[in-house]
Amino acid sequence: MDNQSVLTAAGLQALFDSLRRRGYRIVGPKVRDGAIVYDDIEGVPDLPQGWTDEQAPGRYRLARRDDEALFGYAIGPHSWKAFLHPSVQRLWKSRREGEEVAITPEPPSAERFAFIGVRACELKAIAVQDQVFLGGAHVDAHYRARREGAFVVAVNCAEAGGTCFCVSMKSGPRVDAGYDLALTEIMDGGEHRFVVEAGSAGGGEVLAELPGRAATEGDLAAAEAVVERTAASMGRQMRSDDLHELLLANLEHPRWDEVADRCLTCGNCTMVCPTCFCTSVEDSSDLAGVESSRSRRWDSCFTMDFTHVPSGSVRASARSRYRQWMTHKLATWIDQFGTSGCVGCGRCLTWCPVGIDITEEVRAIRDNPMERGGGT
Amino acid sequence: MAAVRRKPRLAVWKFASCDGCQLTLLDCEDELLAVAEALDIAYFPEATRAAVKGCYDLSLVEGSITTTHDAERIQDVRRRSRALITIGACATSGGIQALRNFADVREYAQVVYARPDYIHSLATSTAIADHVPVDFELRGCPINKRQLVEVISAFLVGRRPVTPAHSVCIECKLRGNVCVTVAHGTPCLGPVTHAGCDAICPSYDRGCYGCYGPMESPNAPALSAKLGELGMGQRDLTRIYRTFNAGSPAFRKESERNGP
Ligand code: SF4
Ligand code: SF4
Ligand code: SF4
Numbered sequence: 001m002d003n004q005s006v007l008t009a010a011g012l013q014a015l016f017d018s019l020r021r022r023g024y025r026i027v028g029p030k031v032r033d034g035a036i037v038y039d040d041i042e043g044v045p046d047l048p049q050g051w052t053d054e055q056a057p058g059r060y061r062l063a064r065r066d067d068e069a070l071f072g073y074a075i076g077p078h079s080w081k082a083f084l085h086p087s088v089q090r091l092w093k094s095r096r097e098g099e100e101v102a103i104t105p106e107p108p109s110a111e112r113f114a115f116i117g118v119r120a121c122e123l124k125a126i127a128v129q130d131q132v133f134l135g136g137a138h139v140d141a142h143y144r145a146r147r148e149g150a151f152v153v154a155v156n157c158a159e160a161g162g163t164c165f166c167v168s169m170k171s172g173p174r175v176d177a178g179y180d181l182a183l184t185e186i187m188d189g190g191e192h193r194f195v196v197e198a199g200s201a202g203g204g205e206v207l208a209e210l211p212g213r214a215a216t217e218g219d220l221a222a223a224e225a226v227v228e229r230t231a232a233s234m235g236r237q238m239r240s241d242d243l244h245e246l247l248l249a250n251l252e253h254p255r256w257d258e259v260a261d262r263c264l265t266c267g268n269c270t271m272v273c274p275t276c277f278c279t280s281v282e283d284s285s286d287l288a289g290v291e292s293s294r295s296r297r298w299d300s301c302f303t304m305d306f307t308h309v310p311s312g313s314v315r316a317s318a319r320s321r322y323r324q325w326m327t328h329k330l331a332t333w334i335d336q337f338g339t340s341g342c343v344g345c346g347r348c349l350t351w352c353p354v355g356i357d358i359t360e361e362v363r364a365i366r367d368n369p370m371e372r373g374g375g376t
Numbered sequence: 377m378a379a380v381r382r383k384p385r386l387a388v389w390k391f392a393s394c395d396g397c398q399l400t401l402l403d404c405e406d407e408l409l410a411v412a413e414a415l416d417i418a419y420f421p422e423a424t425r426a427a428v429k430g431c432y433d434l435s436l437v438e439g440s441i442t443t444t445h446d447a448e449r450i451q452d453v454r455r456r457s458r459a460l461i462t463i464g465a466c467a468t469s470g471g472i473q474a475l476r477n478f479a480d481v482r483e484y485a486q487v488v489y490a491r492p493d494y495i496h497s498l499a500t501s502t503a504i505a506d507h508v509p510v511d512f513e514l515r516g517c518p519i520n521k522r523q524l525v526e527v528i529s530a531f532l533v534g535r536r537p538v539t540p541a542h543s544v545c546i547e548c549k550l551r552g553n554v555c556v557t558v559a560h561g562t563p564c565l566g567p568v569t570h571a572g573c574d575a576i577c578p579s580y581d582r583g584c585y586g587c588y589g590p591m592e593s594p595n596a597p598a599l600s601a602k603l604g605e606l607g608m609g610q611r612d613l614t615r616i617y618r619t620f621n622a623g624s625p626a627f628r629k630e631s632e633r634n635g636p
Contacts (some may be wrong), residue, residue, distance in 0.1 A: 033554040033581065058602070060559045077554055089552040170580045174498035262601075265593045267542060271549030287410040288528050300548060302594045303542040318593060353545070353567050354555045354602050 005212035006219050007045055007183075009070065012194060014109070014210050015153070015181070019114040024151055027083060028116030029076070034062055036076040038083075039115065048073060052354075055111040055162040055346065058355025060190065068192065071117055071185050074161030077351055078275035080122055081129060084146045088325045091281075093293035108145030118179065120165075120172030125274035126152075127178055127332035128221055131337050151202065158187075158226045161343045163346030165359060169240055171343040173230040181207060184223035195223040219262040236346060238359040239366070243340070246329040246366060251323065255322055255364045260319035266311040267300035269348035270325060275341050280305065301325050326358060328344035384433035386411075389453050391439025391446050392501060396420050396518040398438045400595035407420070407525050409628045414532055433458045434531055437510075439624075440466040440501045442473060447507060454508040461481035465517035469589050470623030472517075473501040477623055479630075491537070501623060513586040514539065515570050516567055517620035522548035523572055527600035540571050544584050547575040555634060557584055565605045565616065568626070581602035589621035608635045 007015070016169040022236055028041045031048045041047070047070040054061045055074060067074050094103040118126075126147075133143035157164075166172030175182045181204030186197045195215055280299035285292035289329040299306050301324045307314035314334040315321045333341030342358070349357045379408050387397050402423060404411065411417070411491035415434065419426055454460055465471050476484070477500045486491040492572035504510055514527050514537075523539050530537035539547070548555065556562040556578050556610050564583035566575065570591045577584050590596075608616070614635035617627040 034559045035554040037552070037554060058558060060555075062559075077559070078552060080550060087552075114548075262598050264543070264567040264595045264598055266545040268545045268549060268555070268567075271546060283535065284526070285529050285533050285535070285536065287414045287525065287532065288409060289414075298546075300546065302544070303540070303546070305540060305542070316593075318595065351555055351558055353411075353555065353564075354598055364429055 003204055003207070004206060004215040005196050006208060006215050006218070007196055007209065008195045009192060009194075011211050012070070012183075013044045015131055015176075015206065016041075018150060018206050018209050022151075024114035025114050026114045026116060026256045028153075029071070029073070031062065035060060036062070036073050037077040038080065038115075040244075044070065047071070047117075047199050049173075052159060055164075055350045056355070057357045057360075058352055059348045060350050065329070069158065069185055069187055071155045071183070071266065072159055072187075073205055074157065074159055075122070075345055077272060077347070079272065079345075079347065080115055080118065080126060083115070084126065084150070085129060085133070085143055085277060087298045088295055089279075089297075090293055090295045093291065096290050106142075108141045110149075110152070111146060112149035113146065113282050114151040114153065116153045117222075118152050118337050119157055120154070120175045121166040121169070121345040122274060123154060123178040124166075124169075124171035124343040125154070125345065127312040128275045128337070128339060128341065128343065129277055131339070132275075135153050135337070152181075154182040154199075156182065156184040156223070156227050157230045158185055160230050160233045161346055161350070161370055163240055163349040163357075164234050165236035165344040165346060167231050167234050167344070168236070168238045168359075169340060169342055169344030174227045176315060179203070184226055185221045186219070186226060193219070195219050223348060236343070236344075236349070236357070237361045238362055240330075240340065240342075243362065244334050246362075246369065247327045248333040249326070250365050253365050253370055255368075256366075257362065259322050259356060259361055260317065260323075262323050263318050263355060264354060265302045265318050265321055266353065267302040268353060270300035270302060271298060272351040274345060274347065275329075275343065276300070278306070283342045287309075290304070301328070302351045303345065312361045315344050321342055322356075326361060330362070377412060377481050383414065383416040385418040385431070387428075387435045387457070388417075388422065389419075389435055389437045389439075390421065391437065391450065391467065391504070392442040393439030393466040393471065395422060395438070396487070397467075397516075398436070399481065400463075400519050400524055403520050406524060406588075411525075411528060415528070418507065421479040428456075429454045433501040434528075437459045437462045437504050438464055438468050438569050440473060440503060441507055442476075442498055442501045444498065445496065445591065452506060452509050458507070459531060460504075460510045461512045461514060461531070462510050463514045463621050464519050465515065465587065465620040466501075467504045468513045468515055469621045469627075470501040470625075471497040472620055472622070474623030475586045475618065476501055476569045477628070478618070478636075503623065509512045512537065516572050517527065520574070523575075542571055543567050543569050543591045544573065544575050544578070544588070547571045547573070548578050551575055551579060553578050556581060556604070557602070561606055563606050563608055563616070565598065565599070567591075567595050567597055568599050585619060586627065587620050589624045590626035596626055601631060602635065
């Protein structure tokens with residue numbers, strides 16, 4: 001097949017060069033501050049070669065691998081939403097001249113990103129945010145500009161993290177849609193190589209320029225084996241077919257009180273979740289009262305201001321906030337957007353400082369549900 | 377003929393404190409001229425010698441109440457102020473000197489002073505809001521200059537200042553920091569601490585020290601359990617909540633829960 005080819009690590013550098021020539025800003029994984037983060041990268045030498053991550057609820061550690069894999073880790077603290085839906089986005093600024101006020105809307109970004117190393121769950125998360133920002137009657141111009149300009153180089157996961165459960169959420173580990181190029185890194189058989197598949201016309205054009213050879217049956221079988229091994233080694237599992245019914249029938253379950261005792265209402269889970277999209281709008285004005293501006297900033301259902309009305313916060317208790325987050329993610333998201341809000345990436349487990357595990361919370365309710373109709 | 381719009385009169389008051397917060401105002405180098413243009417700085421002993429006279433549209437109050445004299449003086453300040461905004465950990469929670477709230481002040485005075493009967497200290501160091509109604513509290517030890525300018529700018533146009541009361545963790549995540557607790561095992565008070573510093577310590581690979589006091593819904597016992605797993609003993613836990621905001625109810629309670 002001519003949309004599949006095999007590259008060496010040197011060939012992979014040609015991919016970076018080609019993307020740069022096309023004017024992309026290349027963002028991908030690199031080691032920083034004891035984690036694999038997403039940041040601007042130049043090329044193959046920036047990739048986290050030989051590194052992996054060990055993840056458990058509330059715990060993340062970088063560790064050396066016993067090989068020199070470039071993508072031999074699961075996922076880190078960042079997600080692509082930091083680039084497509086940045087944490088702070090100015091919406092407009094204004095200037096007062098005498099009695100006149102001139103408002104200048106913020107133009108959509110002209111930045112064209114190339115994302116390197118996007119995982120299956122992350123592609124799914126981007127698809128979920130596409131639905132949020134582009135799906136309805138009100139299309140978000142800022143998101144659209146960044147999203148439409150982006151070139152996506154996906155990677156099939158060769159390593160499941162300790163908090164991963166994409167298999168349960170049917171969102172991985174195999175990338176199946178939404179990419180321009182998809183890589184599978186193969187370490188066995190002596191030769192360190194990448195099976196590359198084009199998923200779009202643009203991807204095909206780039207691939208045609210790269211110094212690869214045609215993929216053999218053996219290469220494709222090896223690539224298949226990588227994904228199968230990953231699928232069989234998920235760190236977590238969560239039955240997901242009945243979550244809507246289960247959670248909505250258990251809105252008064254005592255487990256919500258129990259998790260509220262442990263939850264810090266710190267909001268980390270929502271910040272790291274690749275599908276969480278909520279923002280607050282903030283105004284600023286200068287001392288002279290001449291210039292002002294409005295921005296939106298990531299906010300969270302765990303903050304009090306998020307549901308503040310004149311009589312106070314609608315969700316003042318930790319119980320109501322945790323319940324809102326989890327039932328929205330796993331149940332009412334389906335009513336709102338026709339899909340689950342969870343892609344099983346495990347970030348909310350790993351990056352919760354006290355290791356609250358959404359799969360465990362579901363299990364606690366599933367194992368001991370309330371009597372039908374017992375809720376108030 | 378329309379009257380010329382009078383500039384609002386600003387006063388800056390000091391109670392028991394280190395002056396660091398009011399110096400933040402002088403430290404606003406770039407904005408100081410704009411502040412002086414927007415407001416009539418009528419009383420600011422740290423910068424000018426003008427005397428207390430009449431009333432002020434905006435009073436910034438630094439420091440805590442630690443003496444009987446101060447307890448009376450703050451009543452006078454309140455009477456003279458249309459809006460009263462407290463700035464810094466001393467004014468909003470009693471400051472470091474609230475450590476005295478956990479001890480016997482008379483006993484200290486006996487040890488330290490030759491004539492302890494000259495000392496008219498109160499047994500406690502308390503926040504300004506414990507004595508008079510306060511219109512807005514700006515947290516921090518010291519306060520953040522950007523936030524001070526924000527509070528003054530918001531006052532001038534009559535809008536609510538943007539100084540969110542959520543956790544420092546959210547600031548960490550907005551910046552893209554890697555969590556020091558999760559990734560390095562470093563104890564951090566960020567999850568229970570009020571935002572405002574822009575997560576400066578975690579940005580430099582340190583745990584948060586809690587300079588801005590408790591966030592809006594702190595769950596300190598749950599965080600303490602985690603800090604214990606990271607190796608902090610009960611004595612450390614007693615002390616970690618007993619720094620700049622020892623007098624804030626949430627930190628005081630958690631400190632005392634862990635030890636005397
Ligand atoms: S809810 Fe948790 S596991 Fe699911 S997508 Fe969000 S961060 Fe990932
Ligand atoms: S679940 Fe964890 S990360 Fe989320 S708010 Fe609670 S303590 Fe913070
Ligand atoms: S470093 Fe501290 S403040 Fe930042 S996310 Fe982690 S626990 Fe929260």
